[in-house]
Amino acid sequence: MSFITAENIGHHYFTPSSVKTALKDVSFSIEEGEFVSLIGPSGCGKTTLLSILSGLLMPTDGQVKIDGQPPDLQKNMIGYMLQQDYLFPWKTIEENVLIGLKLNRQLEEKTKESALQFLQKIGLEGVEKQFPRQLSGGMRQRAALARTMAVNPKLLLLDEPFSALDYQTKLKLEDLVFDILKAYKKTAVLVTHDLGEAISMSDRVLLFAANPGRLHKVFEVPDELRSLSPFDVRSQDAYSDLFRIIWKELETLEEIK
């Protein structure tokens, strides 16, 4: 059985004056350790789908299973990286990184040590006692990654985690997150508006169409690209070829929006 299965997912938002079908009949599966990106025009339901995968939103139709259970029963195995780092400004980086462990009652000498070692691994050695305001945006996102990884989630939901960063920092962070998720064999679902990011980080790209939000096409990233870092992928011919193919599809979807 696949790690994630989504069968005929549908979601309607009910407002006093209308019903909005955000997702219709969406089915897919994701294997353990796979990195999958969701892309598509604005309003195609990417955020809605991520909320359903997180267990925070129940689909109005169909069902999702993560490791055989509905997402709301698997919240302990799901980690997040969002556009904003949501670090607590009044807590030090170390306190921020340990907060998930504390809330989950998993804060022990061993888990604390490995969380702090992880900070070193991702280049944040020496800032443990500093506050988020003293760090750059890229460093804060690294700290957010450390906080997420501290609780050892099996699945990471990444909602445009690099979109608020400057271009150079974003490329560096993409490489770092990719390396970490591969090294720790995590499963990841990334929502992004950046097609280059989607192709360079993923094993598969799921392209959605809008009105109603639905899965339009699935693109496999060629094997030859998957073993490379996202930065190196961007200079490959196979990357440019796939970029062009998906871009054309995206253009047609934007036109028929």
Ligand SMILES: Nc1ncnc2c1ncn2[C@@H]1O[C@H](COP(=O)(O)OP(=O)(O)OP(=O)(O)O)[C@@H](O)[C@H]1O
């Ligand atoms: N709480 C809500 N109430 C009513 N309609 C909503 C609500 N949330 C989202 N929608 C509508 O559902 C559709 C899908 O929204 P969603 O945010 O999931 O799309 P998206 O692909 O993430 O968009 P974007 O790329 O712009 O962030 C949109 O038409 C949106 O206006």
